[in-house]
Amino acid sequence: MGTNLAKYEKVMNYIKKAISSGDWPIGSKIPSQRKLAELLSVNRSTIVTALEELKAEGLIEGVMGKGTMVVNNTWTLLAASPPSWDESAPLSFPKSVPSPVLETDEIKAPDHLIELSKGELAQDIFPKDNMQQVMMRLAQSLEPFGYEEPKGYLPLRQAISDYMKKQGTNVSPDSILIVSGAIQGLQLIAAGLLHKGSTVFLEKPSYLYSLHIFQSAGMNLSGLPMDEEGLQPAPLAKKAMDGPSSILYTIPCFHNPTGILMSEARRKELLDICAEKRLPIIEDDIYRELWIDSPPPPTLQSLDSNGHVLYIGSFSKTLTPGLRIGWIAGAEPVIDRLAEMKKQTDYGSSSLSQLVAAEWISSGLYEQHLSFVREELKKRRTAALNVLNQYMSDLAEWDVPAGGFLIWLRIKKNVQLKDMHQKAYKAGISLNMGSIYTEESVQAIRLSYGYASIEEFEQGIIKLREIILEDN
Incomplete structure (x- = not known):
């Protein structure tokens, strides 16, 4: 049994390497089972086992009339080859944004700031009155709380799925993970998917510089310039190396701290570059619903057909930070991996907060x-x-x-x-x-x-x- 396991793992690793190196790009047909068996000197049953595992991990899929095709080469690949050190490495925590000057003998805290x-x-x-109504409605039908399933309260994930569909992003509840705010989402991604030495490309300036989540996990931040349309594509194309050794973190809607809204044309340019460079993207979209003049362009995730985008949403900026409810949406194998990491961390976000958030969205009160x-x-x-x-x-x-x-x-x-x-x-x-x-x-x-x-x-x-x- 042990020998057989090693053989099909060897086949899986061979295919993963071919995908990650770009030899087998998205949309390419992989060699037939017979050819792979000959190439790797194993029997057909070993190849079949390896291909089934890779299908379950979301890297390949059978397409009617075409054979077995490569369907993802970024986040899903990272989830299928997680960092070896993550089981023992603690999740990194954000350092606080420098507060106003601390009180000293010379500087006394003002009476009012x-x-x-x-x-x-x-x-x-x-929305104090509406929040009271929601709480009272929930109190009337409240049952004892237990641990939620690892991905979060299903009615909340369903409500978020429906909500994202209205925004043009088709995400199933199984592809959504409830997290305790966007920062925990970033912590899980850093600890559960990314390898030491990775480069995180991001806008400069960026909110991410005020945290140390990625640096403390052994990654480097590489700032890129912006203009009035958002992150500039040319410097990214020049700096980004092919392969999954780096990622792009971006806040496309009402960017923190500049307030810039990334144009739709710019979003498409960045997606093209990231597809070419096999560069996975974290789309931090927590300000999206705070539009004033007109709704923002479609999400990067909705414009992406390759599973390159992990989407982070939150109620902290729109409803209240006190709920501590955010979510990550992405390819199901990636969400499964992050859900396992979250289970190890805290056994799930607050049940009460999830019930409240679900009621807000599904009742129409949120909109x-x-x-x-x-x-x-x-x-x-x-x-x-x-x-x-x-x-x-x-x-x-x-x-x-x-x-x-x-x-x-x-x-x-x-x-x-x-x-x-x-x-x-x-x-x-x-x-x-x-x-x-x-x-x-x-x-x-x-x-x-x-x-x-x-x-x-x-x-x-x-x-x-x-x-x-x-x-x-």
Whole structure:
């Protein structure tokens, strides 16, 4: 039995190597069972066993009238050849975004902070009444909680599947994993699929620079420039090496921290490059529903026909971060692998949170709430831009975001941002310096107009102007 196992594993490894090296690209027909048996000096039954295993892993499939074809060469391949060290390696945890200056003898914490740094919606946008109704409805039919199945509460996965279909992304409930927020999704991907020494390509600046998930798992971040349409394709094409030794992480909708919305043409260009380079993609799409002017272009995942995209969604930015509910959608063998990793980590996300999220989506309340959120964000964006035009037009530059709640404020004057950060904190303003998102000095600030009130945003910007002018 042991010898037979080694033989069919040898066949599987041979085929995986041919796929990962690009010798057998997606859409190519693999050699016949007879040819493989001759080539590898094994009997036909060993070849049949190996091919069945590879079909179960999602790498190949039989196509009527064509034979056995290669159907995936990125995430599914990584899931079929997971890192050998992941069983013992702990999941890496995010380091916190540098907070406003800590209280010292010289710097006392202000009595009240105007939060221009918070990446979440204001408390008055939180749907308190509707949340109470949802909780009361659930309380009437509540049964004892047990552990959910590894992928998460099935009615929630079904609701998310239906919701994504409305967005144009056809994903089955079995291809969805519920996670405790987008950050846990990234942790699972880093620990369960990626190998040490991999390169993570990403926008520069990017939210990912404020975490250390991938670096602590032994991977390198490689920043790429952006323009008004999003991540630039040419530098990616130049830098990306063929094969699954690297991945692309991108936030295409209302990017954090710049607020840029990637155009549909740019999405297609990036997908073409990634298909050519066999580069798997993480699409972090947690801001998608915060559009203000018009719905964003289709998801990368919906435009991708090769299974190259793992999609991350979340309710943290749209409903409340307190639910701690996000999801990953991708090829089923990949989701199976990540579900096993999650089971080892926490035995599943909160049952109560999953019940609440499922009720929100399936009842239609979520879409009603999103309409209200968009109206609120539009008011806040209008007010924020008016304030910036009035007080900052001679000191800084910025772009008008088409959604989300972030503005990347590029300071024109040469200001010592660390000093400005401290002075702002003393004056009661919380800011996020641009360096958090680049790992190097940059003359920029990430402003949020989603949390502070319209009045407080104006007060904060007036004080910020005074601080900048003090130094010049």
